[in-house]
Amino acid sequence: MLRQDKERIVSELAERLKSSQNLLVADYRGLTMPEIDELRTKLLESGARFSVVKNTLTRRAAEEAGVKQLLDLIDGPTAIAFIDAEGDPAAAAKILNDTARAHDVLVIRGGLLEGDTVSDVEVKRLATLPPSDVLRAQLASAVAAPLTTIVGLFTAPLRDLVNVIDARITQLQEQGESLPEPEAEAPAEEPTAEAETSEPEAAVEEAPAEEASTEEPAQESNEEGQEDSFRSSGA
Structure with a gap:
């Protein structure tokens, strides 16, 4: 690759890093090109762009962009899912996790959420x-909390929402309270004296049904193919 091409890729990647508060990093080694293309398509639908770039160029771009916390995640064949401002980090994480479960060769390393480093476990x-939008709506309607707590749910970074929920549940348990149950339907009118003589029908509550709750190993892409992948991802 020509020097000017490398400089262009580093510059474009650095700009993308500067504008991306959320990104996920994975080791794609072993995935076939068709599998990578399928993964890239799914991530695009969630507002994330899946890019494969040579590590030396990624490191230079991270240093140029001032995102040095990313350097610890760059080790071996590296792919980055850049999540757009309107994208959904939870949806992108689910797509990567589902792919990792279907193809044991894909390994999630971690990422950046709201600019902070997160581990593979997170x-x-x-x-x-x-x-994320569904989560915040559920929290607003299901958690009995003071107004300040509700405001905190909407303003907290996505990675902190689960901790907010856990803290609230613990607080309620310590107070001997429980989360509010859904409002029951209004009771039916009392039966007349004549109706009382007949045997009442038993009310049956339906129990919610429990929901039921992957290709040949790939060869590693060479360095030239990695840069081509970055360009084809919309860089």
């Missing part, structure tokens, strides 16, 4: 959450 935990 990314997998994030993958279990519903989409």
